[in-house]
Amino acid sequence: ETGVTQTPRHLVMGMTNKKSLKCEQHLGHNAMYWYKQSAKKPLELMFVYNFKEQTENNSVPSRFSPECPNSSHLFLHLHTLQPEDSALYLCASSRGTGSPYEQYFGPGTRLTVT
Amino acid sequence: GENVEQHPSTLSVQEGDSAVIKCTYSDSASNYFPWYKQELGKRPQLIIDIRSNVGEKKDQRIAVTLNKTAKHFSLHITETQPEDSAVYFCAASGGSEKLVFGKGTKLTVNP
Numbered sequence A: 001e002t003g004v005t006q007t008p009r010h011l012v013m014g015m016t017n018k019k020s021l022k023c024e025q026h027l028g029h030n031a032m033y034w035y036k037q038s039a040k041k042p043l044e045l046m047f048v049y050n051f052k053e054q055t056e057n058n059s060v061p062s063r064f065s066p067e068c069p070n071s072s073h074l075f076l077h078l079h080t081l082q083p084e085d086s087a088l089y090l091c092a093s094s095r096g097t098g099s100p101y102e103q104y105f106g107p108g109t110r111l112t113v114t
Numbered sequence B: 001g002e003n004v005e006q007h008p009s010t011l012s013v014q015e016g017d018s019a020v021i022k023c024t025y026s027d028s029a030s031n032y033f034p035w036y037k038q039e040l041g042k043r044p045q046l047i048i049d050i051r052s053n054v055g056e057k058k059d060q061r062i063a064v065t066l067n068k069t070a071k072h073f074s075l076h077i078t079e080t081q082p083e084d085s086a087v088y089f090c091a092a093s094g095g096s097e098k099l100v101f102g103k104g105t106k107l108t109v110n111p
Helices: none
Strands: A004-007 A010-013 A018-025 A031-037 A044-050 A053-057 A064-070 A073-079 A087-094 A109-113 B004-007 B010-014 B019-025 B032-038 B045-051 B056-059 B062-067 B072-077 B086-092 B105-110
Touching: A004 A087, A010 A018, A018 A031, A018 A087, A031 A073, A044 A064, A044 A073, A053 A064, B004 B086, B010 B019, B019 B086, B019 B105, B032 B062, B045 B056, B045 B062, B072 B086
Parallel strands: A010 A109, B010 B105
Antiparallel strands: A004 A018, A018 A073, A031 A044, A031 A087, A044 A053, A064 A073, A087 A109, B004 B019, B019 B072, B032 B045, B032 B086, B056 B062, B062 B072, B086 B105
16 A cells, blocks of 8 residues: 555545545655546646645636645545546645655545536 | 657557557656556556656666657566556656656557
């Protein structure tokens, strides 16, 4: 098991529901990321947080709302999603020193929007 | 912004043969180029990376080469084994934490 965990591992939600995805890293990293993985765009960056500050929002619709209360935790709040939002949502972390280093991925949350 | 193209999208080889996956990038300021392997149902994991001050790096059966002038880099796997079957992603970074990934190559090694 790596140092990045995600819950839940599977989630089915209706378009009117509100749910949250949780990510936690135990690696002492300072940067955390949300990616969307689907068949059409295999690893699509959504958000980047560095030292709890959002440094990247890759034109993500407002129905996805990230939250980073500290360097170890990252949330993705979901509301009024569309069926095309069904995908694997991966969290990752890295050192976050301003230079690129290896990103460690979590196991992902498989989201299905009905 | 950075754009990474990866080819081929699928690759099938016989066990023991070599496999080569190629990527091109657009931003000449990019200086970090990792390769990730994602087995079916599992998370992506780094297998090798290279920085722009190095032209080649090897780790046992895996090697990566970088041509900064042409803005392309390649993954070479020698003596392939069935457990090498996976999806491989290249990525590039221009100095920040952000990585831009290619679309992936599904490698199948046939016994």
